[in-house]
Amino acid sequence: xxLLEIKDATLKFGGVVAVNKLSLxxxxxxxxxxxxxxxxxxxxxxxxISRFYQPHAGTFTFDGQNLLERAADQVADLGIARTFQNxxxxxxxxxxxxxxxxxxxxxxxxxxxxxFFAPRVRREEIAHREAVExxxxxxxxxxxxxxxxxxxxxxxxxxxxLGRALASGPxxxxxxxxxxxxxxxxxxxxxxxxxxxRKQMGITVLMVEHDMGLVSSVCDRVLALAxxxxxxxxxxxxxxxxxxxxxxxxxxxxx
Amino acid sequence: xxxxFKTSYTDDIRLFPDRWTLAVYGALxxxxxxxxxxxxEFYIGEVTNVLIWAIAGLGLxxxxxxxxxxxxxxxxxxxxxxxxxxxxxEIGLPFIVAFPLAGVIxxxxxxxxxxxxxxxxxxxxxxxxxxxxxxxxxxxxxxxPWTGGVSGKFPDMITIFGLEIExxxxxxxxxxxxxxxxxxxxxxxxxxxxxxxxRAFAAIRDSEVSATxxxxxxxxxxxxxxxxxxMITGWxxxxxxxxxxxxxxxxxxxxISITLLMMIVIGGLGSIxxxxxxxxxxxxxxxxxxxxxxxxxxxSVAIPGLETGVFGMILILFILFEPMGLYGxxxxxxxxxxxxxxxxxxxxxxxxSYLKTERLR
Ligand SMILES: Nc1ncnc2c1ncn2[C@@H]1O[C@H](COP(=O)(O)OP(=O)(O)O)[C@@H](O)[C@H]1O
Ligand SMILES: [Mg+2]
Numbered sequence: 001x002x003l004l005e006i007k008d009a010t011l012k013f014g015g016v017v018a019v020n021k022l023s024l025x026x027x028x029x030x031x032x033x034x035x036x037x038x039x040x041x042x043x044x045x046x047x048x049i050s051r052f053y054q055p056h057a058g059t060f061t062f063d064g065q066n067l068l069e070r071a072a073d074q075v076a077d078l079g080i081a082r083t084f085q086n087x088x089x090x091x092x093x094x095x096x097x098x099x100x101x102x103x104x105x106x107x108x109x110x111x112x113x114x115x116f117f118a119p120r121v122r123r124e125e126i127a128h129r130e131a132v133e134x135x136x137x138x139x140x141x142x143x144x145x146x147x148x149x150x151x152x153x154x155x156x157x158x159x160x161x162l163g164r165a166l167a168s169g170p171x172x173x174x175x176x177x178x179x180x181x182x183x184x185x186x187x188x189x190x191x192x193x194x195x196x197x198r199k200q201m202g203i204t205v206l207m208v209e210h211d212m213g214l215v216s217s218v219c220d221r222v223l224a225l226a227x228x229x230x231x232x233x234x235x236x237x238x239x240x241x242x243x244x245x246x247x248x249x250x251x252x253x254x255x
Numbered sequence: 256x257x258x259x260f261k262t263s264y265t266d267d268i269r270l271f272p273d274r275w276t277l278a279v280y281g282a283l284x285x286x287x288x289x290x291x292x293x294x295x296e297f298y299i300g301e302v303t304n305v306l307i308w309a310i311a312g313l314g315l316x317x318x319x320x321x322x323x324x325x326x327x328x329x330x331x332x333x334x335x336x337x338x339x340x341x342x343x344x345e346i347g348l349p350f351i352v353a354f355p356l357a358g359v360i361x362x363x364x365x366x367x368x369x370x371x372x373x374x375x376x377x378x379x380x381x382x383x384x385x386x387x388x389x390x391x392x393x394x395x396x397x398x399x400p401w402t403g404g405v406s407g408k409f410p411d412m413i414t415i416f417g418l419e420i421e422x423x424x425x426x427x428x429x430x431x432x433x434x435x436x437x438x439x440x441x442x443x444x445x446x447x448x449x450x451x452x453x454r455a456f457a458a459i460r461d462s463e464v465s466a467t468x469x470x471x472x473x474x475x476x477x478x479x480x481x482x483x484x485x486m487i488t489g490w491x492x493x494x495x496x497x498x499x500x501x502x503x504x505x506x507x508x509x510x511i512s513i514t515l516l517m518m519i520v521i522g523g524l525g526s527i528x529x530x531x532x533x534x535x536x537x538x539x540x541x542x543x544x545x546x547x548x549x550x551x552x553x554x555s556v557a558i559p560g561l562e563t564g565v566f567g568m569i570l571i572l573f574i575l576f577e578p579m580g581l582y583g584x585x586x587x588x589x590x591x592x593x594x595x596x597x598x599x600x601x602x603x604x605x606x607x608s609y610l611k612t613e614r615l616r
Pocket of ligand 2: 042043044085
């Protein structure tokens with residue numbers, strides 16, 4: 001059984017069909033990429049998985065459970081974490097605090113216990129902190145631990161957002177354009193991290209990315225999307241060589 | 256410059272991060288405790304007033320500074336706390352039970368009101384909560400049999416295990432009572448800040464979308480913020496009742512709500528210090544103004560709206576030039592001294608910030 005299975009998903013915004021009868025399945029342990037031109041509907045797929053958008057038709061199954069029965073705030077609990085295309089961090093908090101919010105789904109203590117900072121809250125806090133420190137070590141965020149997000153460069157924010165998603169201890173990680181706006185070196189780091197996330201942490205990754213270099217080096221399978229519909233699916237090499245993809249990217253007549 | 260070496264994760268979740276802060280706050284507490292021996296009773300009363308405003312400020316700060324929800328209805332919750340406390344004592348509960356309960360009841364009422372109100376955002380929420388402030392007046396009049404309507408109420412003398420406390424005849428005892436409540440509320444606030452719930456509040460303030468994606472239930476969490484905020488505000492209201500000695504339907508007006516909001520903006524949104532700094536301004540500004548007026552144009556000349564006008568001016572100046580409030584200014588001054596003589600002129604220039612949107616695409 002696939003970890004994530006989408007069948008015939010359709011979503012329209014007024015007259016625009018953002019996603020059209022799209023089916024895909026992501027296997028446990030793989031890195032799967034969705035590629036496609038701007039406006040193809042890639043982020044919309046993510047937003048349906050996160051339950052921010054309600055599909056008009058189709059089924060979404062995660063680990064055998066019906067995703068559509070969940071509210072947006074219950075998706076994290078299943079073990080799905082994500083980043084956003086336009087970085088959505090908590091700007092007036094430190095890097096550490098941002099990563100700790102990632103732990104929110106593991107909160108066990110009640111309001112009253114927290115008001116009195118009961119011993120259990122203290123124990124939990126230390127456990128959360130240990131989990132977060134592992135992420136900080138993994139992503140080399142030590143120099144930024146106590147820095148406010150508002151003052152950080154773009155590249156670092158991108159990494160913090162990845163860290164926040166990792167801190168929640170997900171089974172499936174959704175990365176919306178993880179390398180967009182990053183320098184060559186930063187993209188290189190991102191490539192290693194995604195590799196390690198899969199290999200060391202055993203987390204399944206579904207990502208949207210334009211950088212075909214990055215996609216072909218870290219992804220097992222790629223799906224090419226255009227106007228909300230699937231053009232091609234397969235290994236990165238297969239998809240890049242697919243006539244429909246070449247046509248969509250270079251325009252008719254280029255083949 | 257002070258450099259911290261943290262050696263364990265508990266360093267960051269301790270109440271006082273290091274010896275130095277412990278020493279500073281210890282000294283501050285000792286000073287607060289010794290104050291009645293240092294200044295005379297009239298000024299003890301003034302300090303008590305500052306502390307009561309600071310408690311109210313902490314209440315609103317939790318909602319507005321921490322969770323990002325603006326309320327112009329908090330005078331109504333001051334009123335609920337004040338009347339509930341007085342009524343509970345009248346029906347025979349001892350102060351030590353009635354007072355905490357009054358805050359809890361205010362919190363519960365606040366949570367119930369929050370459920371529909373918090374579906375609104377930003378300025379719309381502010382407008383909706385104005386209605387609360389206005390309604391409170393009418394409701395107090397309508398509930399005449401319990402509230403005493405326009406003729407108002409006079410709170411009884413407080414007795415805690417036989418110890419009598421009265422604001423006018425025993426200002427020092429009343430001061431200690433208020434100080435104790437202040438410390439408890441500050442501790443509650445501080446504990447929230449270092450727990451998951453406090454972080455969820457800040458997460459909602461900064462990005463509801465990603466808070467949701469992290470598993471934070473937005474409405475439920477906002478309701479908790481509203482409830483806790485109202486609980487603290489309720490306690491402040493009960494203390495205000497004692498401090499004023501008498502109150503009626505006009506005591507907790509919209510002006511009080513506005514003053515509260517201005518207070519936390521001037522003090523510095525999002526920090527405990529901000530509530531205290533703001534309280535000092537609010538409590539002493541009327542005095543400062545009347546002294547200033549007396550010295551310039553003569554104390555007997557009445558200028559209607561002077562206080563409100565000056566408040567408004569100060570607020571606008573702060574929003575324009577020091578959005579971080581007095582606390583922000585204080586942090587800058589402290590950094591300047593710590594780095595002396597290496598501070599640079601443009602050190603605090605705001606960093607280039609990236610467009611903040613709540614777009615999903
Ligand atoms: N909230 C929305 N309201 C209206 N139209 C939307 C919304 N979200 C996405 N769309 C439209 O859906 C299409 C796909 O967008 P998107 O998924 O963001 O594309 P991309 O593949 O670049 O991530 C676009 O035509 C976009 O304008
Ligand atoms: Mg997109």
